Amino acid sequence: MAPWMAEQPKTIVAQPTTLCPMDCTYCYLLERHLKQEMTPQVASAIAHGIAASWEPVEVVWHGGEPLAVGLERFAELLQPFEPLRRAGRVRHKVQTGGGRPITDAWCDVFEQYEIGVGVSIDGPRELNRHRVDRGGRPMFDRTMAGIETLKRRGIPFTVLAVVSQDGTGQAGQVLDFMRDLGTSWVGFNVEAKEGANSDGQTPSIDHARRFWRDTFEWCRRSNDVTVREVSNLWGFLGLTQDRRDADSRHDPIPTIAWNGDVVLLSPELLGVRSITYDDFIAGNVLENDLPTILLRADELLYVQEFAAALKTCKQTCEFFSFCQGAHAGDRFFEHGTFAATETDHCRNSVQAPVLALAELLNRRGEADDGLGAHGACGVEPRH
Numbered sequence: 506m507a508p509w510m511a512e513q514p515k516t517i518v519a520q521p522t523t524l525c526p527m528d529c530t531y532c533y534l535l536e537r538h539l540k541q542e543m544t545p546q547v548a549s550a551i552a553h554g555i556a557a558s559w560e561p562v563e564v565v566w567h568g569g570e571p572l573a574v575g576l577e578r579f580a581e582l583l584q585p586f587e588p589l590r591r592a593g594r595v596r597h598k599v600q601t602g603g604g605r606p607i608t609d610a611w612c613d614v615f616e617q618y619e620i621g622v623g624v625s626i627d628g629p630r631e632l633n634r635h636r637v638d639r640g641g642r643p644m645f646d647r648t649m650a651g652i653e654t655l656k657r658r659g660i661p662f663t664v665l666a667v668v669s670q671d672g673t674g675q676a677g678q679v680l681d682f683m684r685d686l687g688t689s690w691v692g693f694n695v696e697a698k699e700g701a702n703s704d705g706q707t708p709s710i711d712h713a714r715r716f717w718r719d720t721f722e723w724c725r726r727s728n729d730v731t732v733r734e735v736s737n738l739w740g741f742l743g744l745t746q747d748r749r750d751a752d753s754r755h756d757p758i759p760t761i762a763w764n765g766d767v768v769l770l771s772p773e774l775l776g777v778r779s780i781t782y783d784d785f786i787a788g789n790v791l792e793n794d795l796p797t798i799l800l801r802a803d804e805l806l807y808v809q810e811f812a813a814a815l816k817t818c819k820q821t822c823e824f825f826s827f828c829q830g831a832h833a834g835d836r837f838f839e840h841g842t843f844a845a846t847e848t849d850h851c852r853n854s855v856q857a858p859v860l861a862l863a864e865l866l867n868r869r870g871e872a873d874d875g876l877g878a879h880g881a882c883g884v885e886p887r888h
């Protein structure tokens with residue numbers, strides 16, 4: 506096991522199907538048109554690979570569109586995890602883009618297996634024009650119908666939203682929308698060039714800074730929605746140096762494909778091929794268990810290069826203490842190598858929020874007031 510990598514994952518990403526009925530213009534999934542489904546044998550191998558010594562782990566079912574695998578198959582995939590779930594060692598989460606209707610039958614499954622539900626929606630209708638079906642028709646109303654079903658059933662949900670160039674000036678409207686939607690947690694992914702979205706339009710750092718500045722301002726006024734990035738930064742600022750050092754090992758985030766193949770560090774690497782790195786696959790759970798695959802991680806060229814780049818980041822970047830090197834995949838998608846350091850992703854999603862918060866605090870000279878004293882977006886500093 507590489508010393509910079511956590512000994513166990515906090516999150517395992519599992520792909521029940523590659524298929525997605527949607528065709529979002531910024532989607533990074535290369536195989537979303539293919540119907541390839543996970544078998545219960547693969548799910549069983551994943552479950553059996555969760556070591557008894559591990560802390561509780563979150564299994565995130567992410568596609569494709571995970572609901573596209575169908576209720577019956579999805580329930581079959583959950584069965585091998587049941588002893589672990591009942592023992593509190595596994596929590597399930599499903600991240601749906603709304604590409605299949607969230608019905609009462611799905612809600613029954615979410616309740617029965619205590620599955621956390623995440624929905625992907627980018628804000629008000631006009632900011633969802635990238636989220637379309639195969640015919641180019643907007644998905645907004647269909648996604649909203651699914652959210653209404655969740656709300657009617659009293660099932661809480663989180664939101665992941667992509668921030669495209671045209672949304673960077675509308676943080677307030679987006680957050681008002683999220684609050685009115687009824688979610689209490691949102692994570693923002695600033696659009697990046699990843700996988701199939703290699704020609705995507707990445708916002709500039711100035712636009713991203715504006716987005717985060719407006720987000721911090723909104724959070725200062727409202728405690729209704731926890732924003733992941735605000736929460737992370739605020740939590741970091743509340744840590745002692747010892748805790749910062751202790752929290753600094755990278756989650757390997759094993760991402761397991763429908764057929765049991767495992768990629769590490771970035772779910773976006775699944776299904777990608779490269780002349781230099783081949784298929785990024787670290788192993789297959791039908792042949793080796795997850796702990797064995799993780800133990801061999803540092804034999805992979807992309808893992809080795811990422812480790813070396815982390816050292817460079819640590820030596821050269823003033824944001825490293827908070828950032829810890831950000832995402833491996835973005836280095837590859839932007840620069841063609843994991844040995845690169847700075848990316849648009851880290852500029853927009855790590856540096857920009859830090860700079861935005863510093864700017865606000867400097868401007869107001871109120872580090873102990875407002876943002877400082879009360880936390881932001883309902884988050885109290887961690888100690």
Ligand code: SF4
Binds near residue numbers: 822831847848852855
């Ligand atoms: S902000 Fe970018 S360059 Fe700096 S440590 Fe993070 S990944 Fe490396």
